[in-house]
Amino acid sequence: MPARIDGRQAHELRPITIETGYQEFAEGSCLISFGKTRVLCAASVAERQPGWLRNTQSGWVTAEYSMLPRSTSTRTQREVERGRPGGRTQEIQRLIGRSLRAAVDLDLLGPRTITVDCDVLQADGGTRTASVTGGFIALRLAAEKLALANLIPPETITTQVAAVSAGIVAGTPVLDLCYEEDSAAEVDFNVVMTGADAFVEVQGTAEGKPFDGASLDALVELARGGIAELFERQREALRAAQT
Numbered sequence: 001m002p003a004r005i006d007g008r009q010a011h012e013l014r015p016i017t018i019e020t021g022y023q024e025f026a027e028g029s030c031l032i033s034f035g036k037t038r039v040l041c042a043a044s045v046a047e048r049q050p051g052w053l054r055n056t057q058s059g060w061v062t063a064e065y066s067m068l069p070r071s072t073s074t075r076t077q078r079e080v081e082r083g084r085p086g087g088r089t090q091e092i093q094r095l096i097g098r099s100l101r102a103a104v105d106l107d108l109l110g111p112r113t114i115t116v117d118c119d120v121l122q123a124d125g126g127t128r129t130a131s132v133t134g135g136f137i138a139l140r141l142a143a144e145k146l147a148l149a150n151l152i153p154p155e156t157i158t159t160q161v162a163a164v165s166a167g168i169v170a171g172t173p174v175l176d177l178c179y180e181e182d183s184a185a186e187v188d189f190n191v192v193m194t195g196a197d198a199f200v201e202v203q204g205t206a207e208g209k210p211f212d213g214a215s216l217d218a219l220v221e222l223a224r225g226g227i228a229e230l231f232e233r234q235r236e237a238l239r240a241a242q243t
Helices: 087-101 127-148 179-184 213-241
Strands: 016-020 028-034 037-046 060-067 113-122 161-169 172-175 187-194 199-206
Touching (some): 060 127, 087 113, 087 127, 087 161, 161 213, 172 213, 187 213
Antiparallel strands (some): 037 113, 161 187
16 A cells, blocks of 8 residues: 555554543543543543442443534534434443443442543544543543542453544555544544453445455454553553553
């Protein structure tokens, strides 16, 4: 394939940065960047459960997602002005929530709710995968604060969770697509995995002609390698937050 727009090899992630403690009042927060994509993730703890969990000891983890009006090249209307979140927003919120719950023993969390807000400050592809990866950092920091206060056991967070995109561009499988690549991709994937090398979600779509099993396997393996690197970036960020 021709050189990627930013000069990366097919298997390379964009530059990743994670700045923890970005919001003073949140129980856990970070600003995560995948190249030019930047997402602010903040975890908030509430000492109450959703209604359907009342009279149980189980907790809950949920997520909300939004894109700021000028996170894209032209202004996007705030969804609050339309009265309700759009279908894409609801889909992404559910994906983030499912992904983060895969890292938590909800019974150990106890009768409380952690809400992880993911606000896209700048979008250049991969906002949902950046939200999952950064959302885990915010969630983990909030859980550590609860554990220090002896409100939950340290083992409430059971594993890491991270996500990355992959796709076929100009006939070649590539990792972590920027917007220009995503908009031209023949196949577009989002993959979420846990630290136990288990899949939470694999979302894959052929934008043109259908793809074969070999392409599927190649994309999944690209994503697995990228997620392994993201796990190490998460661990580095959490270690830095403790110093």
